[in-house]
Amino acid sequence: MLVEGKNISFSYDGFSLALQDVEVTIEKGEFLAILGCNGSGKSTLVKHFNALLPLQQGELRVAQIDLRDEGDIWRLRRLCGMVFQNPDNQFVASTVEEDIAFGLENYEVPREEIPGRVRAALALVEMSGYEKRAPNTLSGGQKQRVALAGVLALEPEIIIFDEATAMLDPRGRQEVLAIMDKLHKAGRTIIAITHFVEEAVAADKIILMHKGRVLACGSPKAILTDLDLMKEAEMIPPLPVRLYHDLRQAGIYLKNCPLTDEELVEELWQLRSKT
Numbered sequence: 017m018l019v020e021g022k023n024i025s026f027s028y029d030g031f032s033l034a035l036q037d038v039e040v041t042i043e044k045g046e047f048l049a050i051l052g053c054n055g056s057g058k059s060t061l062v063k064h065f066n067a068l069l070p071l072q073q074g075e076l077r078v079a080q081i082d083l084r085d086e087g088d089i090w091r092l093r094r095l096c097g098m099v100f101q102n103p104d105n106q107f108v109a110s111t112v113e114e115d116i117a118f119g120l121e122n123y124e125v126p127r128e129e130i131p132g133r134v135r136a137a138l139a140l141v142e143m144s145g146y147e148k149r150a151p152n153t154l155s156g157g158q159k160q161r162v163a164l165a166g167v168l169a170l171e172p173e174i175i176i177f178d179e180a181t182a183m184l185d186p187r188g189r190q191e192v193l194a195i196m197d198k199l200h201k202a203g204r205t206i207i208a209i210t211h212f213v214e215e216a217v218a219a220d221k222i223i224l225m226h227k228g229r230v231l232a233c234g235s236p237k238a239i240l241t242d243l244d245l246m247k248e249a250e251m252i253p254p255l256p257v258r259l260y261h262d263l264r265q266a267g268i269y270l271k272n273c274p275l276t277d278e279e280l281v282e283e284l285w286q287l288r289s290k291t
Contacts (some may be wrong), residue, residue, distance in 0.1 A: 017077075018044045018174065018205055019065060024074035026060055034060045038074070038226045042288075044173075047196075047206045049219035051239070053250045056225040058209045062176050065207070066096040088281055094123055097109060097167035101179040103159040106166065112138070112154075113147035116166045123170060137169035137265025138162075141195050161195060169200075175199065176207045181215065193218070209258045213254050218277045224249050256280040 019042035025037040035057050042048050050058045063069040065078050067089045076083040079095045100106060109115040116134045125133065139143050151159060155158040160180055167175060177196060181189040197218060200206045208215060216222050222231045222239045226249045232239055239245065243261065246253045256274040260283075263270060270287060274280040 018042050018046075019076075019078050020156075021076040022065070022074055024061070024068065026064070026072050034228050036224075038228075038230055040223065040230070042174075042205065042207065044203055045200075045203050047200045047218065047220045048122065048208070048223065048226060049216035049221070049236075050207065050209045050251075051211070051213065051216045051251065052211070053211055055227070056142070056249075057228040058211075059178055059224055060228075061225070062098070062178060062207060062209055064099060065095045065174065065176065068098075072177045073162060084135045094248035095168055095172055096174045096176065097170060097172035098176040098178055099160065099164050099167055099180045101182050103163040106163045107151040107159075110150055111147065112149050112151060112162050112165075115151060115162070116169050119166050120169055134165075137165040140168055140199070141165045154246060155188060156184045157191035159182065160188065160192050164192075164195060174205045174207060176209070178209045179211070179213070180208075181210070189215075211251075213246075216240065219253060224251075226250065236275060237273075240275060 017264060019040060021040045022070050024035055024038040026032055028032050038061060040061070050061065052058050054192060060069065064071060064076055064083065067083060071083040078092060081088045081092050107115050108118050113134050116137055117130050120130045122132055134147070138146065141164050141290065143158065143161050151162060154162065184192065196206055196208065207220065211214060217236050217240065219236055222234065222236055223230055224239050224245065231249055232245055240253055241257050243253060254275055256276060256279060260270055260273045260278060269285040272283060274283050
């Protein structure tokens, strides 16, 4: 198991709990979506994975590193890269290539290896040719892809996207989601924190959180089609799921509950073919 945590609790102020007895398991190569509304504890949980927040209570191991051992924090942060909501907060240099190289220099990567690492990371996010561009001249989606390249250059085992599409327009969101899918198919372990239910559909597994607790953990089909569970989490199910239930109330029964627009079209086509 790549990540394994038990009974994790955390408080920012020493009184109210932002996390309450959370358990989490993540396998190598898995695409996990952590879904929940604002204040549910999603970001608080994942900031434990690379020790941005200290482990106050419970047990947590990431890539065989015990989070209670402070001596392994820097190794852990190299193994577990994070892409944040606002890419502008991650830029420290005047050009794209210098920005990506900065992280490599911090981790004492041999100087002769850095140019190749920079080029390879930019190629992975489809940003080759932008090496000399200033980050502030890029679109939102391009900035987020460059921020991701800076993480990928360090060759982490786990890549965390902490609401990485929240500030992007629809095109920028699709660009980042496409890169996430590409990395997952290449065998990377992906953790995506989001409050967009449509983004969770592509995951292998969903952890649904509410008020610091894990309400459920399971496949997208099991989580997103459970209306009572989604209501408890104060989340709105995907549009195809809502349409499925609206049609049932109107006496029109689809064979399967669709999660995506494509699945909805297929179900409606099969229904039409029977009439």
